[in-house]
Amino acid sequence: xxxxxxxxxxxxxxxxxxxxxxxxxxxxxxxxxxxxxxxxxxxxxxxxxxxxxxxxxxxxxxxxxxxxxxxxxxxxxxxxxxxxxxxxxxxxxxxxxxxxxxxxxxxxxxxxxxxxxxxxxxxxxxxxxxxxxxxxxxxxxxxxxxxxxxxxxxxxxxxxxxxxxxxxxxxxxxxxxxxxxxxxxxxxxxxxxxxxxxxxxxxxxxxxxxxxxxxxxxxxxxxxxxxxxxxxxxxxxxxxxxxxxxxxxxxxxxxxxxxxxxxxxxxxxxxxxxxxxxxxxxxxxxxxxxxxxxx
Numbered sequence: 182x183x184x185x186x187x188x189x190x191x192x193x194x195x196x197x198x199x200x201x202x203x204x205x206x207x208x209x210x211x212x213x214x215x216x217x218x219x220x221x222x223x224x225x226x227x228x229x230x231x232x233x234x235x236x237x238x239x240x241x242x243x244x245x246x247x248x249x250x251x252x253x254x255x256x257x258x259x260x261x262x263x264x265x266x267x268x269x270x271x272x273x274x275x276x277x278x279x280x281x282x283x284x285x286x287x288x289x290x291x292x293x294x295x296x297x298x299x300x301x302x303x304x305x306x307x308x309x310x311x312x313x314x315x316x317x318x319x320x321x322x323x324x325x326x327x328x329x330x331x332x333x334x335x336x337x338x339x340x341x342x343x344x345x346x347x348x349x350x351x352x353x354x355x356x357x358x359x360x361x362x363x364x365x366x367x368x369x370x371x372x373x374x375x376x377x378x379x380x381x382x383x384x385x386x387x388x389x390x391x392x393x394x395x396x397x398x399x400x401x402x403x404x405x406x407x408x409x410x411x412x413x414x415x416x417x418x419x420x421x422x423x424x425x426x427x428x429x430x431x432x433x434x435x436x437x438x439x440x441x442x443x444x445x446x447x448x449x450x451x452x453x454x455x456x457x458x459x460x461x462x463x464x465x466x467x468x469x470x471x472x473x474x475x476x
Contacts, residue, residue: 197241197392198269200253200262218251218263221279226311227368228278230270234260240365241272242376242391246309247286247316250279268379268391284330286316288340291347291384293356293369295339301326308333312368313353314380316343346386351416353381354427354435357444362437374425377437377444378418381427387469393425401467413449418467421456 194201200213223244231238234256244250244265252263260273290311297309301323311317318330319340326334347353354377356369363371367380375393382389382400390399397420404417417428426436434452437444453463 196271198264198271198390198395200251200264200271213253215251215264218253220282221250221252221261221263222282223248223250223274223278224280225278226309226315227370228274229365230265230272230274232272234258234262234273238273240363242268242270242365243367244274245315245367246311247289247318249282250274252279267383268389270391284318284320286318286343288317288319288327289343290315290317290335290339291341291345292336292339295336297329297333297335298326299333301334311335312370313356314367314383347384349416350381350385350387351427351429351435353384354378354444355429355446357381357437358435358446360437360444362439362442362444372437372444374437377435378425378427393420393423396420396425397465397467401469404466404468406463406466413466414468416469418469419449419453419463420465420467421461421463424456424461426452 194210194212201210204210223246226246228244229240230242230244232241249266250263251266252261254262255276259276261276261279262273264271290313293313295311296307297311298305299308317335319327320330321328322337323334325337327337327340328334357372357377360369361371362373364373366372367376372380375391375396378396379389379391390396396418401418413428413431415428415430419426419428419434426434428449429435429446432448433446434449435444435446440455
């Protein structure tokens with residue numbers, strides 16, 4: 182099952198979230214401290230964080246506009262090795278996708294996707310397309326727009342203040358139905374199973390790590406599962422090795438998956454049987470302490 186998963190070998194320090202370099206001459210690995218790095222912020226709508234400093238390297242995750250990054254090293258080829266502030270993920274980001282930190286973000290994109298215009302007219306060619314979760318510094322209102330510190334005009338109804346939260350993370354996930362499956366993705370241009378969970382929970386103010394094995398350890402509490410699905414509730418998370426799905430109701434779930442190559446809703450029993458046939462059994466079910474609700 183080609184899904185988002187854990188490393189095959191456990192390490193004393195998880196290299197996905199530890200800025201660590203191999204030791205020299207048989208010495209132990211060196212873990213970098215944030216004070217050793219330099220602060221940047223993502224300037225592009227979405228920046229790839231890759232496993233190696235190459236455009237052909239696997240996409241581990243994406244950093245969205247306005248996200249802060251601690252950079253420890255740079256290469257002559259235009260790559261920065263650093264750590265994302267939001268979830269701690271470590272990897273390589275194109276230097277050109279970042280800039281020195283500007284004014285602190287005040288708002289976030291609350292729509293699945295929005296456009297940034299160069300002036301106060303929807304007839305102007307947009308200069309950017311931003312995804313849910315992008316962060317912006319808004320300096321003034323010019324209804325129906327909000328104006329960014331960089332001078333961009335964003336539909337105000339597509340924004341929310343940073344301290345606001347959605348109430349139903351399942352409803353947030355449902356907005357991605359039909360989005361393509363993309364390993365490492367976090368926008369409706371493409372995302373993977375754990376990216377969908379992370380984006381949806383983050384929109385509701387619930388901290389969430391990036392990968393499914395991390396989520397299985399950190400999010401919610403484990404509940405028992407016997408033979409049927411009647412005990413499941415909206416918002417429960419179903420975990421397999423390398424995969425996670427969100428319970429939509431007692432009969433259906435929603436997940437980004439490589440079988441359909443999209444974010445799909447399907448019957449729970451059917452999904453469990455199909456994934457079992459591929460050689461994977463449910464490993465756990467997690468229930469959030471604060472149950473999801475419609476709203």
